Amino acid sequence: MFICFGINISILMKWITVTSIVWVPTLYFLFRFGLSDVQMARITTVFNPFLDAKGDGYQLVNSFIAIGSGVVSGRGYGNSIQQEGFLPEPHTDFIMSIVSEELGIIGVLIILTGLLTIVLRSFKIAQECKSQFGGLISIGIGSMIGLQSIVNLGGVTGMFSLTGTPPSIYWLWWKFFNG
Known part of the structure; x- marks a missing residue:
């Protein structure tokens, strides 16, 4: 920006x-x-969730299992095993783990292509916009979608920390405009 x-x-x-x-x-x-001992334990779990697979690392370990069992083409739509009680709240941040299990890497790549198309289209709209304000709005919306997707996918795959993940960008905007 x-x-x-x-x-x-x-x-x-x-x-x-x-x-x-x-x-x-x-x-x-x-x-x-x-940091207290509890906070240090949570940070340690970020780097190796298998150290506490039944505690703080439970969600991430089950996410890895879901992603790994999807392989290339997945188990089939609606045939996820992890969403049947192993992965708590699979319909929230960890939806991509379930998509990966059901549709495989092919389904994940299709979704990532769709997200990338939205982000690139917002940048193209910003280039073609006649007003600077409109261009900045377009870049801001595209950047919000792209950054939030990266943070979410990074958390689900263990590349980013789930502990202390930044609040949703939408929440930040709400706080900014509503005090």
């Missing part, structure tokens, strides 16, 4: 550098001295 709005890239890079220099030591001391 900064680049689209016309900010100088060198200023943006300086800002990112200064912010990183300040936050890296702060986060180190926070993790080293500021």
Whole structure:
């Protein structure tokens, strides 16, 4: 958004550098001295959910099982085993695990292609928009959809942390506009 709005890239890079220099030591001391045993256990579970597969890692381990059992073409629509009580609340954030189990990698790639099409189309609309405000709105909506999809898919596959996952972008917008 900064680049689209016309900010100088060198200023943006300086800002990112200064912010990183300040936050890296702060986060180190926070993790080293500021966390309780429960919080440290949850962070450890993020890196290896199999250490506590029946506790904090339960959801992610069952997500891995669902994704792994789908293979290429899946078990078939409606034939998921993990949504029958193993994966709690499969219709929420972990819907992609169930899609992967039922439709396989082919179904996941079709959904990812659809999401990518929506995001790229919003960027194309922003390029063709006559007003700067309309272009920024289009880029913002496309970026929200893309970023939220990346965070969700990263969490389901274990690439991102499910502990402390940032709040939904829609929630942030709601808080911004409604105080």
